[in-house]
Amino acid sequence: MNRPLTISLKTGVFASVLALAAGGALAETTVTAVMHSDLRVLDPIITTAHITRDHGYMIYDVLLAEDAQFNIQPQMAEVAASDDGLTYTFTLREGLKFHDGAPVTGEDVVASLQRWGKRDTGGQMIMDVTESIEAPDEKTIVWKLKEPFGPFLATVGKQSGVPPFIMPKRIAETPADQAIQEHIGSGPFKFVPEEFQPGVGVTYTKNEDYVPRSEPASGYAGGKVVNVDKVQWVTMSDSQTAVNALQSGDIDLIESMPVDLIPLLEGDDTVVVEKRAEYGFQTMGRMNFKYPPFDNPQIRKAALMAMSQEPVLAALTGSPEYYKVCGAIFGCGTPFENTTGTETLVAKGDPAGAKKLLEEAGYDGTPVVLMQPTDGPTLKAQPVVAAQQLRDAGFTVDMQPMDWQTLVTRRASMDPPAQGGWNMFFTNWQISEIASPINNVMLNGRGDQAWFGWPDDPEMEKLRQEFIDAKTPEEQKAVTDKIQAHAIGVVNYVPLGEYNFPQARRAVLTDMAPTAVPVFWGLKKTEE
Amino acid sequence: MLTYILKRILSVIPVLFLVSVFVFLMLRLTPGDPAAILAGDNATPETLERIRDAMGLNEPLLTQYVKWIGGILHGDFGTSLISSVPVLDLVSQRVGPSISLAVLTIIIAICVAIPMGVIAAWKHRTWVDYLVMSFSVLGFSVPVFLVGYVLLLIFSVKLGWLPPQGFKPLSAGIAPFMERAILPALTLASIYIALIARMTRAAMLDVLNEDYIRTARAKGVGDRRLLFVHALKNAAVPIATIVGAGFALLISGVVVTETIFNIPGIGRLTVDAVLARDYPVIQALILLTATLYVAVNLLIDLSYSLFDPRIRY
Numbered sequence: 001m002n003r004p005l006t007i008s009l010k011t012g013v014f015a016s017v018l019a020l021a022a023g024g025a026l027a028e029t030t031v032t033a034v035m036h037s038d039l040r041v042l043d044p045i046i047t048t049a050h051i052t053r054d055h056g057y058m059i060y061d062v063l064l065a066e067d068a069q070f071n072i073q074p075q076m077a078e079v080a081a082s083d084d085g086l087t088y089t090f091t092l093r094e095g096l097k098f099h100d101g102a103p104v105t106g107e108d109v110v111a112s113l114q115r116w117g118k119r120d121t122g123g124q125m126i127m128d129v130t131e132s133i134e135a136p137d138e139k140t141i142v143w144k145l146k147e148p149f150g151p152f153l154a155t156v157g158k159q160s161g162v163p164p165f166i167m168p169k170r171i172a173e174t175p176a177d178q179a180i181q182e183h184i185g186s187g188p189f190k191f192v193p194e195e196f197q198p199g200v201g202v203t204y205t206k207n208e209d210y211v212p213r214s215e216p217a218s219g220y221a222g223g224k225v226v227n228v229d230k231v232q233w234v235t236m237s238d239s240q241t242a243v244n245a246l247q248s249g250d251i252d253l254i255e256s257m258p259v260d261l262i263p264l265l266e267g268d269d270t271v272v273v274e275k276r277a278e279y280g281f282q283t284m285g286r287m288n289f290k291y292p293p294f295d296n297p298q299i300r301k302a303a304l305m306a307m308s309q310e311p312v313l314a315a316l317t318g319s320p321e322y323y324k325v326c327g328a329i330f331g332c333g334t335p336f337e338n339t340t341g342t343e344t345l346v347a348k349g350d351p352a353g354a355k356k357l358l359e360e361a362g363y364d365g366t367p368v369v370l371m372q373p374t375d376g377p378t379l380k381a382q383p384v385v386a387a388q389q390l391r392d393a394g395f396t397v398d399m400q401p402m403d404w405q406t407l408v409t410r411r412a413s414m415d416p417p418a419q420g421g422w423n424m425f426f427t428n429w430q431i432s433e434i435a436s437p438i439n440n441v442m443l444n445g446r447g448d449q450a451w452f453g454w455p456d457d458p459e460m461e462k463l464r465q466e467f468i469d470a471k472t473p474e475e476q477k478a479v480t481d482k483i484q485a486h487a488i489g490v491v492n493y494v495p496l497g498e499y500n501f502p503q504a505r506r507a508v509l510t511d512m513a514p515t516a517v518p519v520f521w522g523l524k525k526t527e528e
Numbered sequence: 529m530l531t532y533i534l535k536r537i538l539s540v541i542p543v544l545f546l547v548s549v550f551v552f553l554m555l556r557l558t559p560g561d562p563a564a565i566l567a568g569d570n571a572t573p574e575t576l577e578r579i580r581d582a583m584g585l586n587e588p589l590l591t592q593y594v595k596w597i598g599g600i601l602h603g604d605f606g607t608s609l610i611s612s613v614p615v616l617d618l619v620s621q622r623v624g625p626s627i628s629l630a631v632l633t634i635i636i637a638i639c640v641a642i643p644m645g646v647i648a649a650w651k652h653r654t655w656v657d658y659l660v661m662s663f664s665v666l667g668f669s670v671p672v673f674l675v676g677y678v679l680l681l682i683f684s685v686k687l688g689w690l691p692p693q694g695f696k697p698l699s700a701g702i703a704p705f706m707e708r709a710i711l712p713a714l715t716l717a718s719i720y721i722a723l724i725a726r727m728t729r730a731a732m733l734d735v736l737n738e739d740y741i742r743t744a745r746a747k748g749v750g751d752r753r754l755l756f757v758h759a760l761k762n763a764a765v766p767i768a769t770i771v772g773a774g775f776a777l778l779i780s781g782v783v784v785t786e787t788i789f790n791i792p793g794i795g796r797l798t799v800d801a802v803l804a805r806d807y808p809v810i811q812a813l814i815l816l817t818a819t820l821y822v823a824v825n826l827l828i829d830l831s832y833s834l835f836d837p838r839i840r841y
Contacts, residue, residue, distance in 0.1 A: 040611040040804065041566055046579070048568030121570065161570055177575075177582040179566070179612050197621050198611035199800045200792040236693065237796070238787045240677070244684060244692035245790070375803070405805055408564040412573050427569060441570040451572060 029525050030230040031509065033253040034242045035518070038235035040198040042191075043179040045119050048161040050430065050517075057220070057519055058204050058231070059099070060165035060185035063090055063109065064157030065221040066432075068514075070335055072157035073221035075213065076104065076166060076186070077141070085148035085471075090141040095211035098168050099190045106135025111172035113143075113156075113164055118176035120162040122155040122438040125468070150470045151438050158439060159220050159517060160432040188212070188224040188521045189231060201234040204520075217513060217522050224521035227511075231520045246271060246504055252525065254504040255518050258377065259318045265504055273504045275322070277516040279431040280500025282331055283316060283382055286442065286493045287424050289455045291416050293368065293395075294423055298361035300491035303368075303424075305357060306393030307386055308349035309497035315381035316499055323499040329487050330440070331431040332498060335473070336480035341488030342495065354393035367398040369417035371410060371425040375403045382426040382496060411452045425452075430516055431498065437467045437483055442493045455492055529840075533826070540822045547818045548600075551811050552593050560805035561585075562609040583609055596811065606808035608801075615812045618797065625695045626786075626793035628705070630778035632713040634771060637720035642767070644721070645728025646755050649736055660725060667722025676715040676788040683711060693790035712789040716782060720774050727770045731763035738762070764835035772828035776821050 037051045044056030065075040077090040096104035110133050117127035131144040145152070156164060167185060174180045183191045189204035196202045212223035234251065236242040239258045245251045247268060257273060265271045287294035287303065294300050313323035326332035327342025344350040368390060372383035387397045402410070407425060415421040434440040443464060444450040445457030463483045470476040487493070505512065512523045563579040564571070571579075580586050584595070599606055605615040648660035684692035690711055696704040735741065736759055744758050783795035794813065801809035832839045 038800075040608075042611070047566055048570045052568075119575070121572075161568070175582070177578040181612060196613075197792065198608065198613055198618065199797060200621070234790075236790050238790070241693050241788055241790050244680060245694075248684060248688070248692050250691060250693060402559075403803065405561070405565065405803060406559040408569075409559050409561040412561070412564065412576055414573075429569075433570070441572075444572075449572065449574065451570065 028230060029228040030232060031228050031253065031520065031523065031525055032232045032234060032251040033255060033518075033520075034236045034245070034251055035233050036256040038199050038237075039196075039202050039233060041179065042183050042196075044165050045116055045162055045176065046179050050160075053160060053163065054517055055191075055202070056163065056165045056185075057187070057517055058189040059183060059187045059191045060167065061096070061104075061187045061224075062157070062163050062165060062220070064153060066157055066159050066219050067221040068219040070219075072153045073215075073218075075157075075221060077109075079153065081152075085150075085152075086145045088143045088145075088152065090143070092139045092141075093213075096186050097209050098186045099184045099207060099209075100168070101209075102168060103138070104166060104186050105138045105169075106141045108169045108172065109141050109166055110135050111169040112166045113141075115167075115172045115174070115176050116162060116164040120164070121441055121444070122151075122158065123162070123164065125149070125438060126152060126155055148469070148471075150468050150476065151436065154436065155438050158432070159515075160430055161439065186210075188226045199235055201232055203233075204231045205229065212521075219513075219515060220517070220519065224519075226521050227524045228520070243504070246506065249506065252506045252509045253512075253518075256501045257504045259322055259501065262502070262504075270507050271504055272507050273502050275500055276503045276512060276518065277500070277514050279331065279333065279516050280322075280498055281378075281428045281430055282326075282434055282498050283312065283378075283426065283428045283496045284442070284493050285382065285386055285424055285426045285496060286451075286453045287491065288417070288422055288453050290414060291421060291423065293363055293366045296361055297490055298357055299363055302354040302357040302361065302363070302393065303390060303395070304488070304491050304494050305344050305350045305354035306395070307345060307389050307494055307496070308347065309345055309495075310348075311389070312382050312385045313497045313499060315385045316378065317501070322501060323497060325497045327488075327495060329443075329484055329493070329495050330435050330437075330480060334431060334435045336436060336477060336484075338481045338484040340481070340485045345494070346497075349389060351389070351393040358394050363394070365396045367396045367417075367423075369421070369423045370397055370399045371407045371422050372399050372401045373404040373407045374401045378428055378499075378501075379404065379426060386424075386426065386496075414448070414454070426496070428499075432516055437464050437480060443483065443487060445492075453493075455490070457490060457492070459486060460490075460492065533830070536826050536829075540819065543822060544815060544818060548597065548811070548815060549593070551814045552596065553589075555805070555807050555810060556589055556592075558805075562805045562807065565610055565804045565806075596808070600815075605812040608806050608809050610804050610806050615808050618809060619794070619812060619816060622792055622794050622797045624697055625791050626779045626782075626795070628698055629695075629709055629712060629716070629782070629785075629791060629793060630775055632709055633716040633720060633778055634775050636713055636717040637724055637774070638771065640717070641721040641724035642728050642760070644725040645767075646732055646760060648725065648729040649732030650751070650755055652733060652736075657729075660729070664722040664726050667718050667725075670718070672715055672719060673784050673788055675718045676712070676785055679711045679715055680788070695789075695791045695793075708789075712785050712791055715788070716778065716785050720778075723774065724767065724770055728763065728767050731766045732759055735759045735763045761835055765832050768831050768835065769828055772824045772831075776817075776824040779817075779820060 035051055039051050039055050041047045041049055041052045044052050061076050063077045064072050067073050076096055077092045080089045113133055117123040126149055129146050129149050131146045133143045135141050171180050171182050188207055188210045190207050192203040206226045206229050212225045215222040217223055239261055242254050243261050243264050246254055262273055265273055287300055289295055309325040317323045325346040327339035327346045328337045330336035370383050370387055373379045387399045390397050410422055411425055413421050417423050437443055441451040443460055445455050445460035447456035448454055467476060467479045470479050508526045510524050513519050563576050563583060567575055567579050607614050644660050648657045651657050680692055683690045691708055694708050696708050698705045744754055783799050786793045786796045798813050
């Protein structure tokens with residue numbers, strides 16, 4: 001008679017022990033990361049800063065997202081296109097809620113898309129052909145175009161530079177040139193305003209109300225399942241300090257690891273150094289089309305012939321393991337990869353040919369004002385190496401050192417180089433930011449309305465329109481092949497190859513997605 | 529005394545006014561554009577212009593200055609152009625770590641340097657003196673970042689006794705605070721120990737040659753009392769000056785140590801703000817630093833009368 005009671009008592013005690021053990025296992029899990037830069041701007045629409053976009057992926061969600069194979073997949077919404085390609089109907093999935101508890105509605109989406117369309121280059125292009133964006137009911141958004149826009153889904157679903165993050169209507173109504181003051185999304189993490197200290201750190205907590213999609217995570221698409229309670233991004237401006245902190249267990253992840261410090265972590269089994277994503281960055285040089293000597297296409301061509309990627313990349317990264325020569329302006333390994341016209345660039349350059357071309361072009365020794373930022377670890381090597389390559393080919397180079405902020409101000413100056421203007425500067429782009437003619441801002445050929453350097457290139461504009469009109473991936477590829485040939489022919493810019501700094505993580509941090517944007521869903525942290 | 533203090537406080541107003549004009553103009557004349565920082569790398573010239581407008585940077589300089597000063601008179605130091613956080617919040621978050629680190633550093637420096645200087649003067653031209661002076665030269669010569677890295681290497685990386693980075697406020701408890709603050713404080717103290725020990729030694733040597741010291745010695749005053757009561761008190765004026773100036777310097781200018789040990793202090797905030805051309809933050813920090821220097825100088829001047837009753841205000 002007593003036996004069942006004994007069993008049930010034992011079971012009860014066992015269950016309590018299990019519960020206690022589970023309680024221990026459920027202790028708060030915090031992932032502490034040192035990102036590539038500190039977070040200061042919190043509005044992911046007003047800026048194209050990568051760290052702010054990364055912050056966007058933490059707290060906001062997107063309508064469509066790119067999977068690991070660059071295909072666009074539904075995320076917050078399913079989408080259906082009309083046969084004529086003029087109407088796209090989005091239907092929001094169930095269970096979407098903002099962090100303040102309000103449901104995500106069609107009106108929120110419309111306001112968010114309209115604000116995004118004022119800031120993002122691709123968004124602006126779609127808005128130019130948009131007839132209306134309306135929300136006929138709580139769950140539906142109807143986007144009508146005046147004319148078809150081939151890369152519509154790819155642009156709305158892109159992961160960089162400014163993805164269309166969805167915010168509550170009252171926040172999205174902030175003018176696009178003013179930063180938002182409230183940071184509420186419907187994404188997998190919540191922003192903790194009281195723990196945000198610019199230059200020090202930011203904290204995100206798991207959004208318990210988030211309903212992930214049922215598909216497995218792939219790229220930025222699929223189920224965003226969060227396995228940790230809290231993520232902290234801490235700022236450490238000294239890389240050595242970050243390495244010390246990683247080894248001591250103070251932090252779990254260094255997103256971008258300087259290659260010269262990797263030997264410090266060799267032999268440490270508690271730490272893993274690895275390339276997280278297949279695609280890294282493209283480094284490039286841009287010339288000013290307005291003033292001599294680079295207003296002359298032949299001289300621009302001579303500059304391209306003078307350059308060689310390998311020495312630039314070697315100086316930039318310090319190890320061949322973390323760079324690759326690549327002449328494709330849309331990046332290597334991407335759907336639009338094409339390397340036409342860059343044979344000398346990916347080899348040893350052609351200084352003799354460049355010298356000959358300079359003579360033919362009548363180069364008169366006008367100095368090339370080359371801006372050299374001295375304070376950015378990923379930006380200071382390129383000008384030094386490129387300047388020497390240009391000198392070797394017969395250019396007169398006036399390399400002017402300055403901090404990056406001076407450079408970004410000066411590059412906006414349309415004055416002649418001798419009066420505060422410039423001839424050439426270098427910068428880097430994440431591959432996704434240059435992988436299509438819509439995203440790649442350098443290809444804008446609208447003269448004074450174009451990106452710094454201001455090429456006035458009607459042919460390029462015609463080709464970009466052809467890309468927009470292309471209906472199939474094959475047609476698009478045919479156009480991008482022509483764009484590559486034209487861009488290198490007129491030397492729109494000089495692609496100087498690709499690099500990809502590794503990340504360093506503690507071995508207890510696992511299952512991190514191999515995405516270019518470091519995302520914190522999916523990853524797990526086990527007890528040490 | 530009270531009149532003197534009031535006069536000194538009133539004299540701060542023109543100083544701060546001049547500092548405000550100078551800083552405002554210098555920043556506007558320096559190349560750099562906060563709109564470019566906010567907008568990111570692929571913003572077009574048009575976008576930058578619109579953001580500049582929204583930030584009020586296209587208004588005439590006089591209008592911008594009057595708006596800024598008007599705000600300060602109402603207790604509003606403005607908002608960071610980059611992070612949109614009120615400047616006062618940003619500064620108040622950073623003052624705590626800087627002050628506590630400065631206080632700890634000065635305490636360590638005083639406790640070590642003054643006895644060192646006194647003993648060096650007392651044992652003038654003996655091996656003790658030479659040892660102290662050698663240490664002092666070393667303290668001056670070795671860069672602070674090197675001291676910091678060596679301490680980190682020994683106590684954090686090799687021995688694992690102390691965490692390598694970060695800051696915990698005193699409110700979190702003395703042990704957590706000391707655990708993270710001791711290495712940066714020792715790093716910073718190395719240079720101040722050298723400075724204060726030298727100053728103490730020089731001042732003590734002057735005083736020890738005075739007649740009243742010989743008289744006191746003749747009257748049988750013991751060495752300890754002679755050195756630390758009779759001599760040190762009279763040598764205190766230059767020492768107090770150097771300690772005070774050092775304290776002000778510690779709060780505003782310890783960027784390297786803050787960076788190595790990842791301490792969220794005023795120094796790093798200043799450098800970050802300068803690099804981002806965050807005008808309201810830089811302006812507020814420079815005004816704060818100027819006020820701090822004036823206040824510390826006033827306190828140093830007032831302290832003279834404590835050490836030397838002949839000094840009266």
